[in-house]
Amino acid sequence: MSGSMEVQAVPDIDATPCCNAVTGDIMGYSPLHTVEALKEAIAAGRQAQAIWAAMPVKERVKRMKAVRAYMMAHLDELAETVARDVGKTRIDALATEILPATMALTYYCGKARGFLKSRRKVPGNLFLSNKWSQIHQVPFGVIGVISPWNYPFTIPFSEVVMGLLAGNAVVLKTASETQAVGLALKECMDAADLPRGLFSFINMPGRIAGDAFLESGIDKLFFTGSVSVGKKLMAKAAETLTPVSLELGGNDAMLVCEDADLHRAVNGAVWAGLQNAGQSCGGVERIYVHASVYEPFMKLMKTKVEGLRVGYDRDHTMDIGAIATERQLETVKRHVDDALARGAVIYAQSKPPKDPMQGHFYPPTVLTEVTHEMLVMAEETFGPLLGVMKVVSMDEAILLANDSDLGLTGSVWSKKGKKAQVLARQIMAGAITINDHLMSHGLAETPWGGFKESGIGRSHGAIGFAEMTTPQVVVQDVLPFVKKNLWWHPFSPKVYRTVKGVAQALYAPTWKGKAKGLGNVLMGFPRMFMK
Numbered sequence: 001m002s003g004s005m006e007v008q009a010v011p012d013i014d015a016t017p018c019c020n021a022v023t024g025d026i027m028g029y030s031p032l033h034t035v036e037a038l039k040e041a042i043a044a045g046r047q048a049q050a051i052w053a054a055m056p057v058k059e060r061v062k063r064m065k066a067v068r069a070y071m072m073a074h075l076d077e078l079a080e081t082v083a084r085d086v087g088k089t090r091i092d093a094l095a096t097e098i099l100p101a102t103m104a105l106t107y108y109c110g111k112a113r114g115f116l117k118s119r120r121k122v123p124g125n126l127f128l129s130n131k132w133s134q135i136h137q138v139p140f141g142v143i144g145v146i147s148p149w150n151y152p153f154t155i156p157f158s159e160v161v162m163g164l165l166a167g168n169a170v171v172l173k174t175a176s177e178t179q180a181v182g183l184a185l186k187e188c189m190d191a192a193d194l195p196r197g198l199f200s201f202i203n204m205p206g207r208i209a210g211d212a213f214l215e216s217g218i219d220k221l222f223f224t225g226s227v228s229v230g231k232k233l234m235a236k237a238a239e240t241l242t243p244v245s246l247e248l249g250g251n252d253a254m255l256v257c258e259d260a261d262l263h264r265a266v267n268g269a270v271w272a273g274l275q276n277a278g279q280s281c282g283g284v285e286r287i288y289v290h291a292s293v294y295e296p297f298m299k300l301m302k303t304k305v306e307g308l309r310v311g312y313d314r315d316h317t318m319d320i321g322a323i324a325t326e327r328q329l330e331t332v333k334r335h336v337d338d339a340l341a342r343g344a345v346i347y348a349q350s351k352p353p354k355d356p357m358q359g360h361f362y363p364p365t366v367l368t369e370v371t372h373e374m375l376v377m378a379e380e381t382f383g384p385l386l387g388v389m390k391v392v393s394m395d396e397a398i399l400l401a402n403d404s405d406l407g408l409t410g411s412v413w414s415k416k417g418k419k420a421q422v423l424a425r426q427i428m429a430g431a432i433t434i435n436d437h438l439m440s441h442g443l444a445e446t447p448w449g450g451f452k453e454s455g456i457g458r459s460h461g462a463i464g465f466a467e468m469t470t471p472q473v474v475v476q477d478v479l480p481f482v483k484k485n486l487w488w489h490p491f492s493p494k495v496y497r498t499v500k501g502v503a504q505a506l507y508a509p510t511w512k513g514k515a516k517g518l519g520n521v522l523m524g525f526p527r528m529f530m531k
């Protein structure tokens with residue numbers, strides 16, 4: 001990678017320091033942009049997009065594949081940058097960000113031509129069979145992507161790649177806390193031979209970014225973040241009817257059935273609930289365990305959680321890294337304090353880091369005796385905290401799982417596939433996994449997004465790719481010698497009988513009625529050929 005992220009003197013221009021999330025060391029600086037600079041980026045993107053969209057999809061794919069070559073040559077540096085910027089371990093960075101991004105790029109490059117292929121529609125009615133339709137996928141123009149700090153590489157990466165392959169220009173704004181990753185992602189895109197201005201990276205404070213994008217003429221906005229900010233952006237977008245796609249987080253439930261493989265379920269809960277210090281919108285937060293297996297499940301959970309190693313990742317021997325920001329650490333503490341004050345019990349907790357660190361560490365914690373009146377079960381914690389409840393039946397588990405304003409993901413753990421499928425379909429969430437959790441975000445072929453206040457729209461897969469375009473239908477009359485349609489002017493009683501005849505010929509309840517209608521149609525048919 002270039003030396004842009006090496007420690008350097010404070011620049012002469014306004015800039016955001018890129019800090020190691022654990023040590024606080026400054027790794028470099030990211031220049032701040034003004035609203036005027038954003039408008040210039042959108043204008044430049046609009047000019048470049050016309051050139052890019054006119055290229056064959058095959059050519060776009062060829063140019064984008066250079067990004068993968070660059071990433072493969074810099075895997076270690078990319079993982080290191082993500083880990084330092086967020087505080088996560090490098091294994092987490094590689095396994096949940098860089099590797100899925102390369103897989104997604106490969107998938108979308110392979111599928112782009114098919115996703116964008118124009119599709120003919122078979123006429124839906126005999127009397128209109130001369131109208132042949134074709135649906136085209138038209139890029140929006142210039143799309144904006146505002147991404148979060150918890151997965152600062154992989155979340156925006158897929159949206160940027162899909163947006164570009166679909167024929168759009170893209171303007172990306174990453175979180176202020178993860179500017180080093182944003183700059184690294186920009187370097188990846190710079191490896192592609194893109195028209196100048198087609199992709200732009202913008203650094204501006206989050207408090208002004210949404211309004212700035214929507215007021216500067218962006219054609220569609222993709223936002224990943226909090227529910228409160230998402231609602232504000234949607235209201236703002238309504239002023240100009242700018243389409244938005246919102247992924248707003250989750251408070252995700254895990255259902256452990258009486259026939260579950262407990263070792264797999266516990267290992268899955270620990271990984272999906274606590275990796276990345278629990279800062280995963282699609283990670284496990286609430287666990288509902290059938291009473292018949294509750295005790296053995298909890299014993300295994302205690303052993304696994306207490307064995308987790310927490311600290312700064314120097315040599316790949318740490319399991320859990322730091323919480324990214326002090327504000328997020330305070331949220332975790334507040335949820336724990338609230339739960340304990342209402343009667344919850346700390347059932348298991350890992351040891352804190354051996355060495356005192358400047359970073360925001362919190363030992364992974366499992367709470368029992370929790371209720372839905374507690375913040376830990378009612379809200380998104382976004383930290384290394386799990387609440388576990390015993391249930392007498394899986395019907396009760398479903399009711400509790402759906403007792404939330406959020407519905408991003410969920411999971412069912414059972415050895416019985418059909419039973420698990422039935423339960424999975426009852427969870428009101430956008431992505432349900434069986435005997436796994438969280439990893440579906442890494443499956444490029446599957447759509448990602450939620451129900452209820454978890455957002456609107458989808459990313460990933462064919463459905464997510466379609467979000468990058470708007471459909472346009474072209475209808476062609478294949479009988480050019482016909483002078484007028486049956487229902488065109490001038491009107492007369494005969495025209496009325498002809499149109500009525502069409503309805504009767506198609507849908508009259510008796511053959512006699514159908515024949516009468518067909519006769520009226522045939523009587524009026526000749527006027528189609530009259531000038």
